Amino acid sequence: MSATSTDPTTELADVLVALADGNFRGYSPTYERIARAWAEDPDLLTTTLELRPEGMPVSMLPISLLAVVHELVLREPDLALAAIYRGEEQDPWPAFRDLVTARAPEIRTRLANCSIQTNEVGRSAALIPSLAWITEQLPGRDLALVEIGPSAGLNLLADHFFIEYRNPGGTALATGDPSSPVRLQCDLKGDTTPPLPAGPLPIVARTGIDLDPIDVHDPDATRWLEACLWPGVTDRQERLRRAIELVRHAPHPPRLHAGDVLDLLDPVIEDLPPGAVPVVFSTWALAYLTRQRRQEVHDRVAAHGTGRDIVLLTAEYPHVIPWVPAARRPHVEEGTDATLVGVAWWRDGHARSAPLAWTHAHGAWLDWIGGEGSS
Structure with a gap:
């Protein structure tokens, strides 16, 4: 997964499309839908880059942010996104976008103090x-x-x-x-x-x-x-x-x-x-x-x-x-x-x-x- 542009916004969009095509498609429909919509949303791309901790490569940012949001959902099962993540048939993108926007300061802090731990x-x-x-x-x-x-x-x-x-x-x-x-x-x-x-x-x-x-x-x-x-x-x-x-x-x-x-x-x-x-x-x-x-x-x-x-x-x-x-x-x-x-x-x-x-x-x-x- 490599970007073709040095522009961070374009690079982030490219990473999201690569994730959707190579990782999520046919395996995680929820994340595939989020990644594709995210890649086409200039405002959330800008917000995401503003949340990026110093030193974190753009290539690691989407997976890290997805995990931080998922942790919020696990901690607060009454969130609208939580029901979707549990299997409710509803478009996850609006709830995901709203949550990232509303909880941006908290997400920024967590991103700076976490590392991906995929003990698969x-x-x-x-x-x-x-x-x-x-x-x-x-x-x-x-x-x-x-x-x-x-x-x-x-x-x-x-x-x-x-x-x-x-x-x-x-x-x-x-x-x-x-x-x-x-x-x-x-x-x-x-x-x-x-x-x-x-x-x-x-x-x-x-x-x-x-x-x-x-x-x-x-x-x-x-x-x-x-x-x-x-x-x-x-x-x-x-x-x-x-x-x-x-x-x-x-x-x-x-x-x-x-x-x-x-x-x-x-x-x-x-x-x-x-x-x-x-x-x-x-x-x-x-x-x-x-x-x-x-x-x-x-x-x-x-x-x-x-x-x-x-x-x-x-x-x-x-x-x-x-x-x-x-x-x-x-x-x-x-x-x-x-x-x-x-x-x-x-x-x-x-x-x-x-x-x-x-x-x-x-x-x-x-x-x-x-x-x-x-x-």
Whole structure:
């Protein structure tokens, strides 16, 4: 998603249209309608830019403002927009526009003091086959998970979810705990079946690094997580709530470190259980770093690869992870917004990398390609 103009108003309109076309269409009709109307409303475009915190890129402004407004709606269920977000069949645009205009000072303050926390558990549908693939490459080895940008750490318990994969022909594959309260469904594209664990994954540590990790016991913090979801996609809200409950009651919840990834990555890796293979992973977290900082994350992991086996697993836009070889899109329509799942790993001091899959940003579908074009 990139703007074609340096004019902020035009850039903002372009970002909104790109969101409507590439992210919201066919998935979140409520946000699609808002985004398209917003892009054509000069007054609200101007107001939005006036609300932008210093340093926030225009490209991040719409998603951030949508989340802040959603948080207002969750806090105040009697708002007109709240009924629409709960499913009332009514045009959301007038209520959205009125709310932004009426509550502009409050929205400005919140925008300056928040960051998007999309702890989307649906992404575990791409994470589990990737971890299964890694165990195939490193047979008999324990894995120590380190998530970059874990938010509340929900996906660090991915193997505690029940996931069903549906083939184009209608048959289904399943993995995980059948009694889990978190149940995911993922459509498979193409004929390649992703690898699934034959038994429990050999995970011996679960830790994460986040600038502002979410405490699952804090109702205000978990409400913000829900606010970062998109209204109308009810299965996302339900699985988020269930995943939060699962982590709240987990006997061994993930250990989350607050701080900058470049400050904490080395000591966190060094503190992992001896003999375990660190799997440093991100799902739509590196995209929020600058290009230089993303590369430095890769280089830090690579530096550890000179002395131990280690893996860097990423689910990001392709341009965010240039160390992953280019991958064909056999069953993903060109122009469709898609996330590339890729892996770089170091074994016995030798570096390799491979694309593993294309996936929907929230795990709705998966096109497994399984290392084609690896280097």
